Amino acid sequence: MPAYMVARITVSDPDQYEVYKSLAPIAIQKYGGEYLTRGGAMETLEGPEETQRVVLVKFPDFETARAFYDSPEYKKARDARSGAAEGQFVILDGYVPE
Template identity: 80%
Template sequence: MPAYMIARIDVTDPEQYEVYKSLAPIAIKKYGGRYLTRGGAMETLEGPEETRRVVIVEYPDMAAVKAFYDSPEYKKAREARKDAAEGQFVILEGLDKPLW
């Protein structure tokens, strides 16, 4: 069953964040992830305006997301992000079949 990682990021050092952006895709791809969106145009339809960068990545399953997040490759990316941004990373299980 697919799983999704949703990241909401407040970038505090754009130059250093570029280093993170160069490292993260390597780990994402290695562990079976694929970007569904990566900081594109965004509009809040309801609730407080979202001003953070939003990234959604699809993985084959929850185990793959956890393997990615704990991997040596992503630990290197997280270290690069440490002083460049603050974020919230949520993972959730997808549907095994469409509802309709």
């Protein structure tokens, strides 16, 4: 069953964040991940206005998404993000109709 990683990110140093943005896709690709959205235009339709950068990545399954997050490749990207942005990262099981 696919799994999805949702990231909500507040960027404080855009120049340093560009380094993270160059490293993260390498790790995502290695673990079979696929960006479904990576920032871009958004509109809050209900509730408090979303002001953070929102990223959605699809992985083959929950275990692979977790392995990606804990991988040495992504640690390098996370280290580059340190001090440039703070975020919330959540892994969710995908929905498979019965």
